[in-house]
Amino acid sequence: MGLNLKGLVLAMALGGAASLVQASNSEYTQEDYLKLRSVEVREISKDILGQNTIETISRKSLLVQGMPNVYGQVDSTGKVGKVISVTRDLVALGEDIYKLVIKGKPTNTTSYAPISVIPRVNGAAVDILDTESWRAPIKRTYEAIYENLYGMDVVTLRYSVIYSYGGSYDGKGQYLTAVQIIPESVRTLFGFDVTATMKLGGIQNQGTKAAPVAAATLLMEYTVSSIMVAQNQVDSFFITGLGQFKKF
Numbered sequence: 033m034g035l036n037l038k039g040l041v042l043a044m045a046l047g048g049a050a051s052l053v054q055a056s057n058s059e060y061t062q063e064d065y066l067k068l069r070s071v072e073v074r075e076i077s078k079d080i081l082g083q084n085t086i087e088t089i090s091r092k093s094l095l096v097q098g099m100p101n102v103y104g105q106v107d108s109t110g111k112v113g114k115v116i117s118v119t120r121d122l123v124a125l126g127e128d129i130y131k132l133v134i135k136g137k138p139t140n141t142t143s144y145a146p147i148s149v150i151p152r153v154n155g156a157a158v159d160i161l162d163t164e165s166w167r168a169p170i171k172r173t174y175e176a177i178y179e180n181l182y183g184m185d186v187v188t189l190r191y192s193v194i195y196s197y198g199g200s201y202d203g204k205g206q207y208l209t210a211v212q213i214i215p216e217s218v219r220t221l222f223g224f225d226v227t228a229t230m231k232l233g234g235i236q237n238q239g240t241k242a243a244p245v246a247a248a249t250l251l252m253e254y255t256v257s258s259i260m261v262a263q264n265q266v267d268s269f270f271i272t273g274l275g276q277f278k279k280f
Contacts, residue, residue, distance in 0.1 A: 064181040066223050066260040073176045073267060075279070076190075081169040112160060113145030117235050121244055123157035124149050124235045126211070132191065133228035133254065138215035146194075146212040149235050149246035149273070151201045158201055160209065167198040167275065169210055174279075176265065178224075178256050186224050187256050190216040197275045205244040206273030213252050213269075228254035238272050246273040 113126035126147035131139050151158045171194045178187040195211040213230040220226055231251040239245030252267040268280040 063260055065184075066258040067181050068178055068186070068256065068258075068261055068263050069181050069183070070179045071176060071256075071263070071265060072179075073174060073265070075172060076175050077171075077173045079171045079173075081171055081194075112148065115157065116147070116232060118152065119235060119237060121152055121237055121241060122149055122235055122246055123152045124232060124248065125157060125160075126232075128232040130230055131228070132213060132215045132230055132252075133189070133218055133226050136218055136220050136224075136226045138218055141212070141214050144212075146210045147232060147248060147250075148207070148209040148211070149248050150199075150207050150209070151205060151244065163199045163201050163207060163209075165198060165200050166196050166209060169194055169196040170275070170277070172277065173216060174267070176254070176267075178263075184221065186221040187226055188217075188219040189226055189228065189254060190218075191228070191252065192216055193250065193252075193269050193271075195271050195277075197271070197273050199273070204242070205246070206239065207244070207246045208248055208271060208273050211248055211250065211271060213250060223258050225257050226254060228252065233268065238274075244273075247271065 115123055116126055116128035117124035124147055125145070127144040128147075130141065130144045132141065133139065148160055150160055150163060171192050173190065173192040176187075176189045176191075177185050180186045192214050193212075194214065196209050197206065199205075199207040199209060201207065215228065218226055231253060233249030233251045235249075236247050237244050238247045248271055250269045250271070252269070253264070255262055255264050257263070270276075270278045270280065
């Protein structure tokens with residue numbers, strides 16, 4: 033039995049003799065292998081970070097950079113970042129855009145400050161160390177799976193949205209800190225590539241001037257491509273200082 037080009041491509045992707053036979057007998061072509069049929073994005077886990085360690089973690093111990101510890105305090109050494117968005121009563125600090133995945137490989141996101149949405153008083157952001165009563169950070173993990181025309185999962189991208197909510201200033205308001213998207217893992221078959229970027233979509237006050245409720249929209253933008261196709265996807269996440277969370 034001769035080995036044609038489509039069989040060779042699929043054999044490289046699947047890595048098996050049985051798959052090679054199936055590929056060489058397939059009605060599809062190499063071009064079909066490199067084309068995308070569908071993408072499915074699903075939530076695979078939700079965790080409250082550190083919820084079972086409150087008695088064993090010391091007062092100064094932190095979970096992740098920029099996050100409150102289990103006592104609701106924010107680390108004085110955590111990265112605050114620059115001013116990236118301003119409303120009448122709120123300021124967003126951190127990084128408004130950064131790369132998560134470059135050419136199919138997760139990047140090191142620890143060099144970026146996570147986003148905090150905190151009060152704006154007298155035209156400036158308050159010192160985040162003066163905020164208190166933060167809730168334990170939440171981590172929600174998602175998986176984006178791309179399928180080609182053969183029905184093969186050619187790209188699997190796993191990432192997590194992390195945030196802490198409920199912080200107050202001077203006993204008022206519900207704010208956000210440590211808001212970020214991090215890459216967990218990327219798997220691609222032969223011929224496919226992935227890039228991904230996190231962006232801050234905007235901030236707003238979901239409460240009143242007297243009792244602000246900070247809200248932020250995060251955008252997870254990613255592109256899966258081959259020599260035959262490039263498909264863009266944007267996952268939007270809306271998070272509030274009350275802990276409300278919605279994916280669009």
